[in-house]
Amino acid sequence: MSHFDTEAAPAKVNLALHLRRRRADGYHDLETVFAFTAFGDSLSVATAPGLSLVVEGAFAGAAGQGDDNLVLRAARALAAAAGIGDGAALTLDKRIPVAAGLGGGSADAAAALRLxxxxxxxxxxxxxxxxxxxxxxxxVPACVVSRTCFGSGRGEVLAAWPDDLGGMPILLVNPLVAVPTGPVFAGWDRIDRGPIEPGAALNSLRNDMTAAAMALAPAIGDVLAALESAGGATLVRMSGSGATCLAMYADKAARRAAAAALGRRGWWLAESELL
Structure with missing residues (x-):
């Protein structure tokens, strides 16, 4: 057993998100294309008698240090399922904005399971x-995999996505507005606009949560418009339930130019590549 180890927690993006129906259990049946970026959080572990978590980094305050943090819940679940009595002192470097549509908590929990x-x-x-x-x-299951995949059910039923998007330049932009997922789902107009066909052109797909998210956080519309007007993007879309928006580019130069154009707006930006 090593005495110190580190695991990346890649940020999750939804390149498409189609809502199909609200289920009797309150969840929604959806179809999505998950992808993951080289940008993300980082989780490290050291030998310790009990389970503990310290959260550091740019978004540590928003993530919370509490006992109900998803990292500790994941650690306890794995220990219980495996019959492990060992401890672990976990340290999370929190770089992914919270309530941002980037799956930060899910990515961290998945990293805890892998680590x-x-x-x-x-x-x-x-x-x-x-x-x-x-x-x-x-x-969380998609985040355990952390590679481009098709998700259905609540997002937990995973299948391969036929296109390899690895290395694709991506720009993430968040107007520093936290958007809780529940109210965005509640604001969906309940219209099923059709499925995601495996291998479909990403530009032919959509994020059905965009209108409801923009109603709660109009700044999302400003970000999407700015990404479109900056030019050079092959795809512009909101991720998850927002407020982070993404743009994909054919090359890093186009991504850099867009980042420079948007950098003056006071928004949070991350330039990265898809895994």
Whole structure:
């Protein structure tokens, strides 16, 4: 067993998100294209008698240090499922904005599962980790995988996406407005606008949560318009329930130019690539 180890927690983006129906259990059936960026949080672990978490970094204050943090919930779930009595002192470097449509909490929980699976010497296969992850949140299984994939059900039913988008330059922009997911789902107009066909051109798809999110946070519309007007993007879209928006580019020069154009707006930006 190592005494110190680190795991990346890549930010999740939704390149498309189609809402299909509201279910009897209050969740929504949806279809989405998950992708992941080289940008994200980082989780490290050291040997300790009990389970503990310290949150550092730019968004540590918003993420919260509490006992209900999803990282600790994931750690406890894995320890219980594996019959592990060992501890772990976890430290999270929180770089992903909170309530931003980037799956930060889910990414961190998934990183905890991967990291502790290794740290505790469990050697569980990925499928066993994703099964455990489904109880922690709809996006956590996809974040365990952390590669482009198609999600259905609540987002936890995963399948391969035929296009390899690895290395694609991406720009993430958030107007520094936190948008809670629940009210955005509640604002959906309940109209099923059709499925995502595997391998469909991304430009032919959509994010059905955009209108409801913009009604709650009009700044999202400003970000989308700014990304469009900056030019050079092959795709401009809101991620998840917002407020982060993304733009994909054919090359890094186009991404850099767009980032420079938007950098004066006082928004949060991250230039990255898809994994």
């Amino acid at each position: 502790l699976n290794r740290f505790w010497g469990l050697r569980w296969p990925e499928a066993r980790l994703t099964a455990l992850a489904a109880d922690l949140g709809a996006d």
